[in-house]
Structure formats: C-alpha cells, structure tokens
Amino acid sequence: MRMAGTAERMAKNQKQVAISEFFEKNKHFLGFDSLTRSLITAVKEAVDNSLDACEEARILPEVRIQITKIDDKKNIVELKSEDNGPGIPQRSIEKVFGQLLFGSRFHAIRQSRGQQGIGITGVVMYSQLTTGRKTHVRSKIATEASAAIVDIGLDTRKNKATKSNETREIWELEDGSFKEHGLEITTRMKAKYQKGRQSVYQYLRMTSIVNPHADITFTDPEGQVHHWARVTERLPTKVESIKPHPHGIHLGTLQRMCSESTDSRMTVFLRNNFSGMSTRAAKELLQVAEISEKAKPKSLKPEQYRALLEAFQGERMLNNKPVKLLNPPTNCLSPIEELLIKKGLSKTIDSRFVTTMTRAPTVTQGNPYQVEVGLIFGEGMLADKPVEVLRFANRVPLMYQQGGCLLTKAIESVDWRQYGLDQAGGRGVPKGPAAILVHLASTNVQFTSEAKEALADNSEVMDETRKALLEMGRGLRKHLEKKKKMAKTQEKFELVNDIIPAIAQKSAEILGRPIPELSGSITKIMSAVIAESETLWNKETKQTDISITLFNYTSRARSYTLLASWPEREGATMENNNTGGRKEATGVWAWKLETLDPGQTYVIKFSLAGLEKGDWTDTDVFFRGSQDVIGATKMDEKLLEEIRRQEAAANGDEEEEAADEIPIEESKPLPAPEVPPPNGQQTLFGGGE
C-alpha cells in the first residue's frame, strides 16, 4: 500500500536544533527585527548588563555609549559601550558573550534587568550574522593588573563561543591613569541610527529617569555628547535572592525539587527550600497532606506530591482553614521610590505638578512584585494629544508594543475623566498636558516575548497597577480642585477687597461721613479660613524654605492643629523651625494653634536641609479642627495611625516571625489584594502638591 515507509521516511529527516540556531533564525524574538530597532536592542542589552553588574557589586555606575557610522550606504554601525563595573574574569568572558542561556540570574529569585542569559550573546550573534565580525571585549577586574582582551564570536550550530586575538593589556585611560575595573564592548552590526520617540537617545533618557543613581554619557554619530548626570549618590537597595514561595510552585517543579533533594526529612526540606515557611507551617502542611514529618523528600510518591501541593494552595485545610503561610520577603525587590521618581520626572520633563505613588510589595503566584506610578501635569505639554506613557520593568524602559502591554492596558482601563483628563468614552489613553509613568519591579517579569518589549497579561498585576493609578488620579483631582477652589477664593477675596472699600468710600463721600471700619464686614462676606503654603529653593543657603500662612476671614475665633508633610524618610532635616510643634509620625510635623482671632494671620516658617534643588517643590498642608480650611486637607487619622503602625513594625515593636516578611490575612492560593487597600507603604505624599 501507498503508506508503506512514509512514517519512517518522515522520521528520518528529524534532528535536534541548537538554541543558538533557533534564535539566529528568530532573531526578531530578541528585538533584532529592523535596522533601527536592532541598534536600540544592542544598546539596551549592554546598558542592562552594566547597571546590573554595578548594582550587584555596589558600584555607582558610569556608563558610556558611543555610536559611530562606519558605512552609511551599507548601514554598518559601530557600538562601543564602556562601564566601571566589576569586569568579567578572563575565563568567563567567552561564556558570557558567546553562549546563549548562560548566566547567573536564571534561577535566582530577585529583581534584576537581565534574567535569561540571552541578551548580550544575542548582540554578538547579530553582529556576526550581519557583518561577519566578532565582538571585541576588554575586561578589567580589580584583582588583576592588566585587562583581558579577546574577540568573541558564536558557533551557532553548537551554541559555543569562538574566540581570537586573545591577549592581556594595561588599560590606560585618557587622563593617563589606569582603569581599576570595568568592561568595554566594541561591536559592528548592520543597523541604523535615528532620532525621535524610538531612539537610542530616548532609551538612555528614559533609563536615566528610573536609574537616578547612574551617570550616563552618550556620544551620537554626529559627535554630539549627551550627558545625564546622576541625581542621587544612593545606590538602589541591595536585592537578595529569595527561595521560591509555596504559592507559586507548580506540581512538576515540586516533584523535581523533591527528587533532587538530599534533605533527610520533609520538615527540613520545606524549611530549607521555601520562603514564607515557618516550622509551624511546615508541620501543619505535612499534617494536612498526610505525609510523615520524617519522610524522605526523595522517596515521596506522586499522590503525596499532589497532596502537598494542595496543602500549599489551601485546597487541603486544617480545621477548615488553609495553612497560614507568610508572604515571601520583599528584600528581593528594589523600587525606585517616590522622591526619586519625582526627581527623575521633574528633571527630564519640565512641568509644575508631579505626583507619585509606590504601592506596597505584594505577591503573584509566589513572586513578589511592586508597582510604582508617577504623573506629571502642567504647562508646556500638549493638551490635545494623548498623554505620554512611560513604561518600565525592573528599571528598564519599554519602548515598543505599547498597545499590547499590560501597563498600557491598566492606564487605558481607568476612567481618567473623573480625575480631570480628557478621555473619549472613558477608556483608552487619556488626553491632556501630562505624562504617566508606570514601573513594575518584580522577581519574575513576564514579558510577551524574549524581546522584552511588553508585559504579558496577569490579572493581579493589572489590578495592583490600576489601584496605584486610581490613587494617583485622586491626587491629581485633589490638586486640580484645590487649584480651582483657591483661584475662586482668591477672586472673591480680591473682589471683596476692591469693591467694598470702594462702595464704602463712595457712600461716605455722598453722605459726608467718615469711611467705616470694614475688616469685620469683609471677614463676614469671605467667611473662610485660608491656608497658603509656599515652597522655595534658597540658592544661598542651599535649603528649601517653606512658609505656611493661615488667614482667619471668619467672624469667630478658630482653633486648629496644622500639619505638614516633609521628606524625613528621604533624609531631609528640619531647620529654623521657630514656631515649634512636634513630630506626629515620620514625615509629618504638627503645630497647635490655640486661638486664631477673626482677621488674624498666623505664619509658620521652616527650612529643609539635606536636599537638592528640585527634590521638594510642594508641601502638603493638613488640618485638624471642626471648620474647613481652604488650601489644606482634613487629616485622615486612620491613615496616620496606619503609618505609625508600620513604623512600629519596621522598628521591630511587633512580634513578627521574620522582620522582613510582611504579614497577610490568611493563606489563600493566590491572595488578591483587598479593596480598599490598607496599603503597606501608604504615605501622605501620594497626592501631594
């Protein structure tokens, strides 16, 4: 019959393909799909590696990128990237640059830019493919006197490096000194340099926003030098690798972990291999899974794995309750933090109102993550265009596939009309003179593809991002309302102050009487207590001067406690506070005013030291008291209480099992954050003007 041999013939043609052949054929999966994009991708991979290495080695990064056109007609471009990182030991160079899927971060659960060990090898591969040339590497480590030099290529059939011209050399700098440690890569590729929204320039500019500790210099093909200086000397928090959390484990993974384990008994295995696992929890999990505490992990049976996983996920319960697990520690994350986002945003985009919001770290499928958002609003930006969307993941700017990205979808899902921005139909990217920044920090950023251009859908991350945006939106609305209210009061005030004396004068003239004392009448008409605050940078003292003035335009004496937010967390100190007061919580100062008589004015003045220009441009004023104060916000006592509670917890005043683990209400399979949020890192600055 006809079929004879067909299956065998077809089977004969099958063979194993190397991962490098796969990515060579599908180089667009790695971001090498057009000439302009390929160059951005190459820069991105080099910069990511430099920043990751510097942070891990606790070095303040200095990154230099230079792009030179070698042959304009044939689109051959040279990229040179240099950093002051720790360098790479000579024997590791070929693997780092010439072998795909080789790296240190694949199995580590912590926040980092690179994760897979693909990026820079992809650049070497693309260069070789398009120009036939190897990539020139120069690496100097601190413990050696000379730098290692080698040209690296890639044997894609075998996923192995090829190398040539290996040597060692003293790395002398332009000023005649010697490089202590660092890495330099020089590579030629078919690529095209362009300007505009999707460009190397824009990529580096955005990188500098979310990496305020980095010093970045870019020399473009025309020889123009662009420099983004660092705006803080503080390195991002050191991130620690954590163990996987039981909530994020798949059955197949648990099975493998057990079978590869050399632990003597299950309790030890659980304690050693998982985060969020107390001795109590380990015992309870084994109890509900009906596994002996003394059982050897290696000898577990399939139905036992399954039972254990069900216990992990709360499907098997103890007294009708899932076994309580702690959330994973969050010292594996390194958020940018509000003040630095503010700083980054205001330095790069000139505008008047900036609000930011850093949510508390939370967990999805066992992976800790944290969302940060920022919004800049004001003059000088186009009002009739969609707002600029700035997306970041683990401090890396995302520049392509905006529409397909979870972060954009979160922005689009918010009804921005209620917060004062234009938006057709209450969906989509809003219009207005604003830019919205969204940053996801996570131990496991899920991209839609290895080109790392857009975040894949995840309903929990979506929810969390939405919440951050909503909260920030409320800040924007408050700002706009306050501005409107203040403007109105101002107008009324000016009117009253102009018209009433004029009328009084006219009447007095006609009647031939003296002009009456009017302040009482004016007060009666205004009938308001008004707070005005001013925050100014003092060039001479290098301090930020703040004044808060309270006017009582009512007919009665008033009593208030005034409160102000200030950047205590960020290291500022309060100076020249002549009106006294006391600390209510970290970053919140209070002044008690026993009596403010009708027509009376009270002025509070103080200065902030330890900040730079642009760090603190607006001060939020709050009040405690029965009557409203225009220009101030009624203190939310619950929020204040929450902040105090957190401080106490952070100082170890509470009896937590582990200080760096945040507690959750109960152990559900995938705990969704509650609504409304008792947000862990809520501060008063969230919607501050």
Added chain:
Amino acid sequence: MRMAGTAERMAKNQKQVAISEFFEKNKHFLGFDSLTRSLITAVKEAVDNSLDACEEARILPEVRIQITKIDDKKNIVELKSEDNGPGIPQRSIEKVFGQLLFGSRFHAIRQSRGQQGIGITGVVMYSQLTTGRKTHVRSKIATEASAAIVDIGLDTRKNKATKSNETREIWELEDGSFKEHGLEITTRMKAKYQKGRQSVYQYLRMTSIVNPHADITFTDPEGQVHHWARVTERLPTKVESIKPHPHGIHLGTLQRMCSESTDSRMTVFLRNNFSGMSTRAAKELLQVAEISEKAKPKSLKPEQYRALLEAFQGERMLNNKPVKLLNPPTNCLSPIEELLIKKGLSKTIDSRFVTTMTRAPTVTQGNPYQVEVGLIFGEGMLADKPVEVLRFANRVPLMYQQGGCLLTKAIESVDWRQYGLDQAGGRGVPKGPAAILVHLASTNVQFTSEAKEALADNSEVMDETRKALLEMGRGLRKHLEKKKKMAKTQEKFELVNDIIPAIAQKSAEILGRPIPELSGSITKIMSAVIAESETLWNKETKQTDISITLFNYTSRARSYTLLASWPEREGATMENNNTGGRKEATGVWAWKLETLDPGQTYVIKFSLAGLEKGDWTDTDVFFRGSQDVIGATKMDEKLLEEIRRQEAAANGDEEEEAADEIPIEESKPLPAPEVPPPNGQQTLFGGGE
C-alpha cells in the same frame, strides 16, 4: 580595596541553562499563559501536527479532538487528540514529544504549520508541570502490525524525554476494524474550557475554513459533538523544500555555508546551494565579486564573503546593473486558493456577497510568500460593530494579540470608507456587516513570539497585504454600486411600466380612443440595455444552472459580445450551453450577439457540472460594445490579455530558464512589487458578485 574578588564571586554563580528550563520558566512564550488559553494552545499544537503530517504523507486528514473535565474545582482537563496521519515510528516518539527543538522542519524552506520543533513538546511539558503526569501516546505506522504505546515526560534539566509503560498493542477501532495508521495523544493539564470568541470551538471552526480538505470532529466537555466535514477531496498542493535564495542570506550564514561546504569549486557551490541561480548568474556573481570560479568555497577569505554578499545584493554590479537572479520557485507554497476560501467562508458564515483575492507569490528577504484575502458582506451580520477579522498564517488561525498583528495593521491602514464601509477617520478596523479574512502563506512566517499569535512587522508583506485588500475593496465597491444601480433601474422600470400604461389608458378613455402601442415610448424613457444573471443550484441534476438575460430598452438595435466568468480552473465543466459561443481564456466564455433590436430580449443558459452546492453562487457578466450595459462590466481587455499570457507561460510556450520560477524585472536586493500590480494570478473573479 573593596572590589577585590567581586568579579570572581559573581562569575562563579553563572551556569548554562537548558532550553527546556528556559521555556518551562517562560511557558507564556509558548502560549501557556492562562488556563483558557493553555487549552487552546494544546489543541492547536496537536491539530497543527496532525494536519502537517497528513499533508506531507498525502493523506486526507481526519482529526478528532475530545476534551473532558476531570476535576472541575481544580481545573484539571483531559485532552485527547486522534488523527489518521502516517503515525510516528516507535523509536522517534520520545524525541518528537519529549525534546524541545527537535523536528524536521527547522532547516527546510517550505510552507508548514510547525517549524521549530517546540509545539507538542511544550504541551507535554505544560501537562507535566501542572499535573505531574506524562502524556500518553499511541502511534500506528502502516508497515507494522501493532501500535506503539508509551507515556512521555520531559527532564527539563537536560531537555530529554523520560518514558514509562512502553508497550505494543493492536489498535482496534470502535467498529471492530483495525487502525491502519495514525496517532493518538492523551494528556491532562491544568486548564479551563470556555466558549466564545477565543475558544477551542472557534479555533477548530476557523481551522476548517482554511483547511477545507480536513474533516474535524470535536467532542466538548458536555459531550456535544461538533463536526466540520471536508468540503473538498483535493489535498493542498504538495509543497517542496527549496534552497535559500541569495537575496535572503546574511553574511554570517554565507560564511558558515562556505566553510561547511565540500564542493570543489565556487560555481558548483553556488548552483548547488541556492535557488534562483543559473550557471550564467553564478559566473557573473563570481566575476563582480572578483572570486575565481575555481576557488574552493572552504578557503574563501572574509573580504571575499563580503564581496560575494555584495554581489548577491546588487551592491556590486556588472555594467552598472545588478546580476540578474531568478526569484525562488514558489512550489514551496500552498495557498488555499480563491474558490476554496469562498467555499469555506460561505459555509461557515451565512451571507450573500463573498469576494476573494489570491495575490501572486512574491519574495521578501529571499523567502517566498503569498497573501490571500477574503471578504464576506451581507445580511445577518451586525452593521454597527467592527467587522470580524479572521487572521491566518500557513493555514493556522491566529486568535490572540489581534491589535499587534501585521495583518490587522494592514486592514487598519486601508481607508474603507471609499469601499462602502464605515470607518471613523478612515483608519482602524472598519464597521459594517462584514468579515475580512487574511491569510499569509510563507516559508518563514515571522511571528512576534513563539506563541505564534501575531505576525511581526515587515514592510513588504504589509504592502502586499494592503494591495490585496485594496483590490478586494474595489470589488466590494463595484458590488455595492452595481446593486445600487440595479435597484435604481429596477425602480425606474417598474415606475415606467406602471405609470405610462395607466396614463395611456386614462387618456384613451377620456378621449374615447384605443390605447396606443407603448413599448416604444417605454423603451425611449428607459433608454438602457440591462443584463440580469441568475446562478442557482439544481438539486436534481446536481449542477449549477446559470441564466443571463439581456434586455434592449433603447430605441436602437444593439450589438454586443457578452462574456461570463466560470470556474474552469477549479475543474468545473460547462454543460447544456445551447447558445454556443467560444472560450476567450481559461474561465472566460464569450457569446457574440450580432443584433438585439429595440425591445428585444436575449437569453443565455448553461449549467456547470463537477461542483458542489455553494461552490459557485454568482456569475460575473462582462460585455464588449460601445454602449453601457447595466448589470454587466465592460471587459478589461488588458487584464484578459494578461490572463492569456500567463496561460501561455504556464503551458511552456515562453522561453523561461526554469518553468516553475517566476521572472522578475531586475535583480534588486529586495524587489518590491510594482504599483499598480500586473498581478501574476489575477483572475476575473476578484471582485465578482
């Protein structure tokens, strides 16, 4: 100093990751990102493999999919997939199912659904990860008496299969007979079955549209059986693997090809390893690259590779012209073809007007590809919603990431308002009672990620798709205009036929005279020649009956040649054509009418045999003559000439260097199709009603 040892310590943590670990961690790259999507992905991979295997073995595919809920609460689902393909030899099973990047199609340049050897192994991996279970495989090949049975898992640390319960067994079917050949896969995974736009049901329905030769049966979790019968017994054209084309070669690839070559001299190497390469071209290329014809490929120097590539890309020229290369052969492609798209669309979506368009194959970066589009318009579809977009790549439906897909972008870039569809601002997916189908057939489909859900940007493919859509749009406009014109004429005709006799009668009565002969007056008022055509399926004869009626409602005698399109290419035969006429070109028949007197009517009748119901529902009528005919289109003589020329070429009447290679004007690096297109496979059916 502080840095000492940091670089070494960091290097120590680095290690090689297996491709299977990479995809296990990034399973969403393979389409396993949500419970509902994972199930669709699994079905897709199984069906893709079945259809590919059947086509390669020249078997009309029968595919059965069954989904059973095993544990509704824990979302455990069982997927069973069975086909009548050639089966897989026992020793190959473990590699096909248990090893990533193992397959036969990675290096082959031809159109196929699967390409990378990842798909089905991904399913095995996902099942194991989420349920800890192996996948059960039963495979029967024609040359063996019994079927091979084995459970396959995956050691992700090593990218190797693990197997158990291996045995052999007779495969008995329900009716007591024995399975000759085929494959059955049973696997359990964490997944969720849902209905709706993105569902297994919808996936299979769409698959049946573009695979009209496949018989697909689906048993859903409720036990309901859905059956999509095959609508043609004709297998898709057998695709042949071709050699790479010089236009699509990268320098790195050329370098590797040379260094791995055992050919004795360059002329032989070029002829043996590239398509589109005549002996003349090989010699000319070597001449302009200044390489000796006798040079050994193995011993080429870097500058020689570079020179050869420049010659390939027309950067080095011969007498100021690039060396002329033939386009690659296109027998590596298997388009669906217009009639079958029509058939598929009309069977699945009930509507009245279907138009399709298959563009001629063309080439991007050395890869042949072909675009096909279809549009269905009419009652029963929602008029105020965006049209349904049906995207396909190599006969596989694309169901996710619609917005990020090149094919959608092509649709969005067309101003559909000029073709009669609503579209805000002339951009975006149009609104109207319509569905638009786009199919890309290519030897190298570039997806945005390995999940194969959207096509990556490529300006040439974009251009080609746009052209197809524009051409199809013109067909839609013609249809809508014709319909409007016919309706108007009809209205006028009815009015004239009603009113004039009534007036005549009334006048005659009043005047006491006989009613005058009116046909002359009516003709004068109508002043038009009208063609009406009818295409009806005749149940009894199993033929399609066509009648064309020409009315002369003018005051003069007329002379015309009437022409009609008919599906001759698709194997239909013309029967009972009592009015004679002659063949003008394949698929075009002509009847000459010497005189049609005023008021006279002429009727042409014929039947089409060899078709099925629904194959041919509308007949295009054309005319040659000086006066317009309402209801017919003036014959485009140039187009007819082009069709005749193509036929001649296909019959070998022209002196081409290779019969299956299509000629191009000149050898540019990346030849873009001209505008307007002298399109290779243009037919008269393009805009047919």
